[in-house]
Amino acid sequence: MTTDQPTVVPTTLPAPRPAPPGPGPAAAPRSRFLARAFGVTAVLSAAGSALGLLRDLLLARYFGANQGTDAFLVAWTVPETAAPLLIEDAMSFLMVPAFALALVLREERPDGPDPVRQVVRATLPWLLLALTTLSLGAALGAPQLVDLLAPGLADPRLAVTCTRITAITVLPFGVAGYLAAALRAHHRFTAPAGIYVAYNLGILVVLLSCHALWGVRSAAIGVALGSLLMAGLLIGPFLRALRTGPG
Template sequence: MNLLRAAATVSSFTLLSRITGLARDIIIARTFGAGALTDAFWVAFRIPNLLRRLFAEGAFAQAFVPILGQVRTEHSEQPEAIQVLLDRVAVTLFVALFVITLIGVIGAPWVVMAMASGLTSPARAAEFDAAVWMTRLMFPYIICMSLVAFASGVLNTWRKFAIPAFTPVLLNLSVIGSSFLLAGRLEQPIYALAIGVMVGGIAQFTMQWWALSHMKLRPRLLTPIGPALKDPTVRRIMRQMLPATLGVSVAQISLLINTNIATWLTPGSVTWLSFADRLMEFPTALIGVALGTVLLPSLSKANADPDKTQYSQLLDWGLRLVLVLGLPAALCMILMADAMVATLFHYGAFTGADVMQTRTAVMAYSAGLIGLLAVKILAPGFYGKQDIRTPVKIAVAVLLCTQLFNLALVPWLAHAGLALAIGLGACLNALALYVGLRRQGIYQPGAGWTLFIAKQCFALLCMAVPLWLASQHIDWLALQGTPFLRIALLAAVLGVSVFVYLLGLALVGIRPRHFRRAPR
């Protein structure tokens, strides 16, 4: 199987998603700046987004995809058995999330207090009320996205990667459209963003449900809940979801703590972190998420093979590709952070001071980029064997370490300390997962790693030269009045740097063909 081609498909649509997401954030920055009400929107959006990752995409995919792949293999001649499982899993997920959404809408003030206690002071009452209103409006978003996660799991299991990777574009387009069409018509313009989020969630659900219908795999949500809860396979998925939810919740709890701390810092801190996180999503999604998405079904299939060498070779392939693509991305983020932030966001209400504050957060996040990417490869090494408990134990320990990093770094670096703590925590997570896979004999590094890393270092040194020269000789803030020149300069610098990096790889003998196909 050509895993590189599958990963490239996911990356291509994910790139489109991230570009439209970046356009969305540019419009938000230009229109609303980095102020108190913008912070209120990001707080409100983070709550359903957090629950979506907690109950849907992360935990659900980790528990559902390996079991669905196994059921599909065992019942390949019985499509009705697969359909019954899809019906029962979907209705169970829907009912559970409906109850959670109802509780969230009613208890929105208390949820916001827990998420952003810095907004509870009397001086920030308007921001608190805005966050509560937007939280209530966007809470049903998790129902849509949970069903989208379900559909994505089915489509990815059937090797249909394109539509799940494309649908996030609809969310970004909806928010952009709402910003233009509704912001000027509402008493509180920031509410247009929340409306756009809900419209985008419904659009994503509609497209993925249509894709399942086209494949004759659409579940029937009117299935009785009683038999679904008694189904042994559904129960097995739920049992797997419990540790998976705990594992995902560790990362989300860390994010919750960081958001809460940021609301106590200078107004705008939540927004600076959100925009820095948007830049980091490009490499993490294009590389880490894409590789993780195509690896998990392949690992689940390889786990059923009596010959276990392919399982280790798949992980080795993923880690090498992470370094080849992730290290130059980290280098660009560190040396060109001010250039990227200024070129993308330095317009309208987003000031030069906001650029500098966002820049420090980008550089801090970059320190942990390889860790963030490696986790996307190493964690599926456990999930493919239906071992979710080990990554959970590691994640709990990493959470504790991350908070210790916060204690040390936030007083010194403010909001950038929060970003650096997340990056260092990701590196610890990746290291612990790597050690765990080695100790259990799941992963054995292939031959030639030392030489491979040495070749990488040569290519990275070549790439650093044009990046460093550009960072020293171009004043990116001064180019605000000539945005097209600034965009052209950034594109030229990045283009030359990538060319030099690829040339360096070619000189030391690393070729694309070395990563094109999965190990056999």
């Protein structure tokens, strides 16, 4: 006589799944860095816009709607065209990826030639030559440019003078765009965010101090000075980035 007993099948409980890894020790500092970079960039961008508004108000107050203002507005076409093209568009699209790739190669081959310096040596001299040529071309072709932009201008000579002054901006705008692209690739955002503050401060200083002496030419000279300040603001951070690598 046999008795049927239930078969006991041993069961194995599934092992508990490991909890998803939490943020690593470097996540918090990186988050703080990004938040700080965003905040500084936002503040400096707002300051640059506010100074630009003050610049426009002073232009309207000092010169109003007259022939001098018309002459400056024709000359203003040069920096207004060159600034977004050279500082933001072309340089960002071309040079940020180039410097980012060079930084990756620098980490992969730390003992070889510095790829970042190689990019600078290969591109910066040609860029300076091209920008200088464009700047000189705009200055020499100022009479034809004024005739093209404002054929019925009452005093074209003043517009030609202001255009030749603002043609200087092509070179420092291009240099500022190049240096800003390199700094952004190095994760350094403060100095590039401050360039429009420097630009508008240069215009305001000349406008406030010399408008009675030079008239509307003071606005053109201020634009040229502001563009030089933009590039000058980035030279020191750029040289430090070349020595130390990403921030």
